[in-house]
Amino acid sequence: xxxxxxxxxxxxxxxxxxxxxxxxxxxxxxxxxxxxxxxxxxxxxxxxxxxxxxxxxxxxxxxxxxxxxxxxxxxxxxxxxxxxxxxxxxxxxxxxxxxxxxxxxxxxxxxxxxxxxxxxxxxxxxxxxxxxxxxxxxxxxxxxxxxxxxxxxxxxxxxxxxxxxxxxxxxxxxxxxxxxxxxxxxxxxxxxxxxxxxxxxxxxxxxxxxxxxxxxxxxxxxxxxx
Amino acid sequence: xxxxxxxxxxxxxxxxxxxxxxxxxxxxxxxxxxxxxxxxxxxxxxxxxxxxxxxxxxxxxxxxxxxxxxxxxxxxxxxxxxxxxxxxxxxxxxxxxxxxxxxxxxxxxxxxxxxxxxxxxxxxxxxxxxxxxxxxxxxxxxxxxxxxxxxxxxxxxxxxxxxxxxxxxxxxxxxxxxxxxxxxxxxxxxxxxxxxxxxxxxxxxxxxxxxxxxxxxxxxxxxxxxxxxxxxxxxxxxxxxxxxxxxxxxxxxxxxxxxxxxxxxxxxxxxxxxxxxxxxxxxxxxxxxxxxxxxxxxxxxxxxxxxxxxxxxxxxxxxxxxxxxxxxxxxxxxxxxxxxxxxxxxxxxxxxxxxxxxxxxxxxxxxxxxxxxxxxxxxxxxxxxxxxxxxxxxxxxxxxxxxxxxxxxxxxxxxxxxxxxxxxxxxxxxxxxx
Numbered sequence: 001x002x003x004x005x006x007x008x009x010x011x012x013x014x015x016x017x018x019x020x021x022x023x024x025x026x027x028x029x030x031x032x033x034x035x036x037x038x039x040x041x042x043x044x045x046x047x048x049x050x051x052x053x054x055x056x057x058x059x060x061x062x063x064x065x066x067x068x069x070x071x072x073x074x075x076x077x078x079x080x081x082x083x084x085x086x087x088x089x090x091x092x093x094x095x096x097x098x099x100x101x102x103x104x105x106x107x108x109x110x111x112x113x114x115x116x117x118x119x120x121x122x123x124x125x126x127x128x129x130x131x132x133x134x135x136x137x138x139x140x141x142x143x144x145x146x147x148x149x150x151x152x153x154x155x156x157x158x159x160x161x162x163x164x165x166x167x168x169x170x171x172x173x174x175x176x177x178x179x180x181x182x183x184x185x186x187x188x189x190x191x192x193x194x195x196x197x198x199x200x201x202x203x204x205x206x207x208x209x210x211x212x213x214x215x216x217x218x219x220x221x222x223x224x225x226x
Numbered sequence: 227x228x229x230x231x232x233x234x235x236x237x238x239x240x241x242x243x244x245x246x247x248x249x250x251x252x253x254x255x256x257x258x259x260x261x262x263x264x265x266x267x268x269x270x271x272x273x274x275x276x277x278x279x280x281x282x283x284x285x286x287x288x289x290x291x292x293x294x295x296x297x298x299x300x301x302x303x304x305x306x307x308x309x310x311x312x313x314x315x316x317x318x319x320x321x322x323x324x325x326x327x328x329x330x331x332x333x334x335x336x337x338x339x340x341x342x343x344x345x346x347x348x349x350x351x352x353x354x355x356x357x358x359x360x361x362x363x364x365x366x367x368x369x370x371x372x373x374x375x376x377x378x379x380x381x382x383x384x385x386x387x388x389x390x391x392x393x394x395x396x397x398x399x400x401x402x403x404x405x406x407x408x409x410x411x412x413x414x415x416x417x418x419x420x421x422x423x424x425x426x427x428x429x430x431x432x433x434x435x436x437x438x439x440x441x442x443x444x445x446x447x448x449x450x451x452x453x454x455x456x457x458x459x460x461x462x463x464x465x466x467x468x469x470x471x472x473x474x475x476x477x478x479x480x481x482x483x484x485x486x487x488x489x490x491x492x493x494x495x496x497x498x499x500x501x502x503x504x505x506x507x508x509x510x511x512x513x514x515x516x517x518x519x520x521x522x523x524x525x526x527x528x529x530x531x532x533x534x535x536x537x538x539x540x541x542x543x544x545x546x547x548x549x550x551x552x553x554x555x556x557x558x559x560x561x562x563x564x565x566x567x568x569x570x571x572x573x574x575x576x577x578x579x580x581x582x583x584x585x586x587x588x589x590x591x592x593x594x595x596x597x598x599x600x601x602x603x604x605x606x607x608x609x610x611x612x613x614x615x616x617x618x619x620x621x622x623x624x625x626x627x628x629x630x631x632x633x634x635x636x637x638x639x640x641x642x643x644x645x646x647x648x649x650x651x652x653x654x655x656x657x658x659x660x
Contacts, residue, residue, distance in 0.1 A: 049654040052570065054569070054570060054654040054657070074576075078575075082571065091657075094567075106567070110577060
């Protein structure tokens with residue numbers, strides 16, 4: 001599903017050069033649930049941004065679903081991102097002036113799906129996260145946990161093969177976090193590959209595999225199979 | 227996607243209406259300032275007789291004296307009576323009309339109205355057909371009336387209404403300078419702009435003359451010119467001597483098909499040669515033939531101040547657009563978070579640009595509507611200052627289209643840079659900072 005070889009990411013300003021990723025080699029197979037951990041500033045988010053085609057790698061090779069993404073232009077990368085990847089962010093990142101229906105609709109619009117199919121997918125996705133009856137509500141009218149479920153519905157509606165989650169429970173209390181985690185596990189069980197960045201060791205343990213990043217390098221790669 | 231972007235634009239405008247309203251207002255003011263002066267320029271530059279103006283010509287001659295300095299030589303703006311007499315019989319034109327202004331005391335036929343001094347024009351019967359004057363009643367006088375210089379008159383619609391009220395004026399008598407004239411025609415309301423047939427001493431945006439009498443009639447009655455008169459040397463005391471003198475005061479129009487023009491030019495040149503043989507026109511070796519557009523140009527119908535005003539208003543519009551750029555940039559900068567989300571969810575840079583260009587276009591439409599409203603107000607105010615200005619202060623279809631195109635085009639142009647910047651937002655940065 002995802003294969004990084006000798007991948008590096010350098011952020012440059014006029015005076016400072018920061019090596020966020022230093023030649024990492026990572027492979028994530030189809031259907032895996034991988035947790036990415038590491039201290040703050042270790043390169044976890046950079047890894048996720050490059051994996052999600054939000055940032056270009058500075059060096060190395062990255063193949064997503066068999067495609068060398070370093071060779072793609074912005075249009076092709078955007079299409080691939082739209083078709084293959086779903087995102088869940090710590091801050092939910094819903095668009096406040098759109099209701100839940102329209103928020104979930106955003107990735108489907110860019111895919112150019114017909115209206116009827118979009119409607120079906122949106123209703124199914126909202127039903128899957130238990131918010132079908134709130135489709136016309138606005139994000140500000142929901143709790144944090146509900147907002148994160150909408151973000152998950154938005155990711156699910158596109159039927160992505162890879163779900164990238166950046167601290168998906170970081171802004172939620174324990175009970176809500178548990179609910180979101182159970183939802184992610186269900187999604188993974190249905191066949192979607194998940195890569196989740198987290199600080200929470202307990203959540204990381206629930207993943208099938210644990211990837212630890214320190215100073216931009218993969219420090220330890222161990223299978224945590226229960 | 228256009229419908230989707232349009233809906234997003236409306237949502238966005240509803241969310242943050244202040245900046246959008248300010249941008250639309252600035253755009254509207256710029257459009258209004260620009261359109262007000264461009265409208266005047268457009269009306270004055272317009273062809274008042276499309277389809278016919280290309281067949282109308284004005285002859286011109288250089289009858290300056292031998293001692294005239296080199297730089298002052300060239301064709302005079304108006305003609306002498308000697309030239310006009312010749313032009314009236316020279317073969318070629320399908321229609322022709324000499325003309326000059328006459329001011330006469332008019333004694334109204336109705337009881338209770340005091341006599342008034344009115345301005346009219348002495349001309350030929352062909353004038354009405356050449357300049358497409360519309361008749362409400364009757365018609366132009368006959369060729370025989372022209373030849374005989376009979377006491378007949380054509381009235382403007384407003385003047386006929388003043389003199390006769392609702393009564394039928396045809397066949398009635400109007401006393402012009404103590405002599406009764408029979409009314410043979412009444413024009414329909416007519417306000418061509420620009421009116422280019424008689425420009426010496428008369429405004430191109432002025433109203434149509436109040437009455438028209440045969441040219442020959444005015445000459446026989448020795449009616450003086452109510453306009454510019456330029457004589458070489460001392461002005462003659464008697465009218466007969468004035469007619470024979472080197473005095474330029476008459477205007478003349480001829481209607482010719484393109485095929486007739488070379489022969490007519492040759493005939494005019496022959497007239498110059500003949501006059502040189504008689505000791506006149508020492509500085510001329512040919513005649514000039516001017517088109518309607520050239521005539522308008524030499525009289526400065528579109529004045530330098532009008533052009534300057536139009537230029538300044540375009541500069542003002544540019545300044546407004548620069549302000550709109552700033553406002554749109556501020557507006558779009560506030561939306562970096564949304565852009566980041568959309569990019570993460572699969573929007574390409576081009577799609578982000580399209581979304582924000584549509585939003586700029588919606589601001590442009592609002593600016594266009596506001597601009598049209600302000601333009602209409604500006605033109606209304608301008609029109610209230612004088613009847614003449616009211617004639618030029620009117621928006622027509624092409625100018626309406628130009629106003630809308632300017633506003634939307636301007637807004638899209640102003641939105642290009644902010645939109646491009648918006649499309650360059652790094653989604654990863656925005657998503658983390660949300």
